[in-house]
Structure formats: C-alpha cells, structure tokens
Ligand SMILES: [Zn+2]
C-alpha cells in the first residue's frame with residue numbers, strides 16, 4: 377500500500393496530498409521539553425539520510441575537493457572567484473535541473489505525493505520570455521547566483537585574509553558540531569522577520585511579488601526572487617562575521633539556504649522511487665504560504681507563526697479562520 381493511501385482519513389480536500397495534519401513545528405521550542413521528540417528529531421534528521429545530512433556531506437565534499445587554497449583566497453583575484461562561480465553554477469543546475477527533470481519532465485512519479493495538482497500558469501506576458509519556467513530560471517541565475525557567489529566570496533576572502541578567525545574543530549568540537557543545527561534555527565528566525573517585512577503591501581509589490589508569482593511552486597521557483605529579496609535572504613550569512621565559524625559552516629549555510637529552498641519548493645513531499653521514499657524534499661508548511669500568502673511566514677524550526685498568530689496548520693478549518701485575519 378502506498379503511503380498516501382494510509383493518510384486518507386486525515387486528508388484535507390483542499391490538497392491532493394499533504395503530510396499528517398496539523399503540519400507542525402520541530403521540537404526545539406516545545407514546553408515542557410520532550411526528550412523523546414528531541415531524540416526522534418536527531419535520529420530522523422541527523423542520523424539518517426535527509427536534506428540536512430546531504431548538505432553536510434556536500435559541504436565536506438566541496439571543502440576538501442573544490443575549494444581554492446587559503447593562500448589564493450587571501451587576495452581578491454578573478455581565477456579563484458571564477459572557480460567558485462563555476463562550481464556553484466554547476467551545483468545549482470544539477471540540483472534544480474535534476475529535481476525539475478524528475479518531477480516535471482520525466483514525470484518520474486506522476487502526481488504521487490504532489491501537494492497541489494492544479495496546473496501552474498505557464499505562458500503569460502507577465503513572465504520574462506512569456507514563460508514561467510524561463511522566468512524563474514532567469515531570476516535564479518541572473519540575480520540569485522551572483523548574490524550567492526558574492527556572499528560566499530566575501531566570507532571566504534575574510535577567512536583567508538584573517539579578517540575573520542577560523543574556528544577549528546580542535547578549538548572545541550562541541551561548538552564545531554552544534555553550530556550546524558543551530559544555524560538552521562538562526563536562519564529560521566532571520567527568515568521570518570525579513571519575510572514578514574516584505575509582506576507589508578508597499579514592499580510586497582516592489583520586491584516580494586516576483587517570488588509569489590509561483591502559486592503552486594516547483595524547483596525553479598525556490599530561488600526565483602527579486603535581487604533585493606536575494607540580498608535579504610542571503611544576509612543571514614553575515615552571522616559568520618560575529619559567531620565563531622569555519623568555512624565548512626559557511627558552505628553548509630549556503631547549501632541550506634540555496635539548495636534547501638530549491639528542494640522545499642519542489643511541490644512534492646518526497647522523491648518516490650520503486651515504492652520507497654528516496655528523500656523527503658518538500659515543505660508543506662511553506663507550500664501553504666504560497667497558496668494563501670498571509671500565513672506561515674517562517675518555517676518549522678521556530679514556531680514564530682504560532683506565537684504571532686499567523687500559523688496555518690494545513691486544515692480546512694484553519695483556512696476558514698484565516699481569511700481576512702492576517703496582514
Ligand atoms: Zn517560497
């Protein structure tokens with residue numbers, strides 16, 4: 377029996393598929409703390425194959441195999457910057473193109489585990505080149521990629537030139553390891569606030585509407601943003617100027633931001649292959665935001681939406697309650 381069938385009793389008719397409702401938050405801020413939930417989270421997200429462990433492995437892979445020398449990076453020079461740019465472009469195209477190919481070109485799993493089967497508006501004069509996908513590719517590559525590379529070069533150069541001290545594993549392994557999961561909590565906090573700010577109608581029209589032309593997102597939607605939004609999005613990386621970090625933390629942070637946003641916008645809960653969940657990729661929590669706009673501004677790492685009254689748990693009741701309530 378397929379997993380979607382098992383969930384039938386709790387399905388909301390507003391979606392083709394959704395995970396178990398209510399779509400919840402991760403256990404970091406539960407009160408009273410529940411050790412069982414913490415251990416289950418660590419087991420499921422850090423000790424098994426997950427987006428987090430893949431991004432972590434990818435950070436080590438890049439650091440040891442595709443990183444210019446510290447000596448080269450101590451000065452701003454075109455050769456190593458070009459290498460970083462080519463490497464990032466290749467990685468972005470492989471991940472985004474790969475997910476798009478599997479879900480939307482090869483239609484590898486049809487609509488199995490797809491949140492919303494309504495067709496996305498495709499050909500329209502609203503979009504660059506009259507095409508939604510090309511438009512998303514344009515914003516991602518022409519605006520997003522240079523911002524990504526810019527932040528990465530700034531940080532690597534700062535480490536290599538001694539402007540930021542590198543926190544080594546030998547300086548304290550506990551902090552070195554703990555900073556990886558804590559980065560996500562920081563990023564979630566940072567994301568909620570600038571995202572909420574961009575939903576103020578004036579700024580929404582100016583900057584955020586570009587991203588929200590994706591009502592039913594796919595992989596190319598994730599990093600498709602206005603340049604100002606790209607800068608705000610990536611600015612969570614500036615934390616490395618103040619919190620002791622290693623370049624591995626920066627790479628992980630970059631992949632979490634960029635490749636993470638691609639996968640969480642894929643429109644599907646998981647990559648389903650031969651009757652098995654190969655990898656959970658989607659974020660139903662954020663998919664709800666794309667359909668209804670004025671809820672779920674953050675993500676499940678910190679329950680800021682719950683604390684500030686903009687939480688949508690995915691149910692039909694929440695949709696009824698929500699209408700007209702939030703900014
Ligand atoms: Zn989005």
Ligand SMILES: [Zn+2]
Pocket residue numbers: 571575584588665669
């Ligand atoms: Zn938004």
